[in-house]
Amino acid sequence: MPGQALIDHGRLLEALGYEVELLVEGSRSAPHDLPARTCPGWTVGEVVRHVGSVYRVALAWLTESRQPRDWQRAPAPGQTVENYLRQGFVDLTEALAWHAPGERAATWWPADGTYGFWTRRMAHETTIHRFDVEDAAAMEHAEIPGDIAVDGVDEALALWFSHRLPKLGLSGTHTASVAVRTGGHTWIARAGPAETVAWRCSDQEAARADAVVSGDPVLVYLWLWGRERLGAVTVDGDDDAVGQLWALMRLATR
Incomplete structure (x- = not known):
């Protein structure tokens, strides 16, 4: 199997897709200025903004083939944090879907320099942070598949x-x-x-x-x-x- 993951690239890409929807759903259920207990110092809105920023820095690693120096770290004027998250997700997953998981890519982990690294990393980043938002909103947590x-x-x-x-x-x-x-x-x-x-x-x-x-x-x-x-x-x-x-x-x- 290309890369380091224990499950295949398609499964992780699928997980990334449904996790971002759960993150959006959770963020709509709580005020964005509500503190996120599991992310000390952050609010619900900051968690969502952070994930949108991480999608953009991941895409920048892929497009620039090196550690990026700059990327859009926050919503543009007039852009909602949800739109910022979704646009980052769409742009990143389009790049991931067009490349084989074993194809070489710039990453920050020497053990896995592939596109598959980013699919895996973003799937887990999104899963953990949607859990954070659900927790802040006092929602029942959606299932995390085994x-x-x-x-x-x-x-x-x-x-x-x-x-x-x-x-x-x-x-x-x-x-x-x-x-x-x-x-x-x-x-x-x-x-x-x-x-x-x-x-x-x-x-x-x-x-x-x-x-x-x-x-x-x-x-x-x-x-x-x-x-x-x-x-x-x-x-x-x-x-x-x-x-x-x-x-x-x-x-x-x-």
Whole structure:
């Protein structure tokens, strides 16, 4: 399969399409100046604006074949934030749909320089932030499909834990490894002063970890993104190791 995703490009592109509609629906159910509890310091309107901006910076990476220096970061005068979001979505998905997922593209992750990276990244970006808007609006959360959640667990550990934290110069205070197990897949996340790395692993390798985190795929996905409380998952083993993983993921995804 091209790129790093656990599910195919078409499935992620489909998810991106319905997630943006759920985000719009949620944003219409709450005042745009309402604080978004799960995004401290942001309002509902700011969450929607942020996603529209992320769509534009992703498209700029693709069209400029390098890290972009500038893009439209906010609605134009007279443009609603919903229209800003939708236009960014249409422009980006048109580019994604016209290219094979394995086709080379500029990205900010050396492990996956393909169009598929951006489809996956935008699908999860939109899913997490529509959850934020639903939460702010006190709505019942729309379902997150299990296969999307499992892929999101993989992305959170591979991209944000293994790549983003070292780029930020952040590391654990003590060396510890945590196995994360959900949806028939298992990963190791190891952190300490010398390294911050995660990888897909076997059950035998997971048995040697200091702790094991497990639960329903959606719960583990949201937990890694800080949308579920620290104690929401099942923990076997060293609580300090799990606490360190939790704290580092908060820094990686803020």
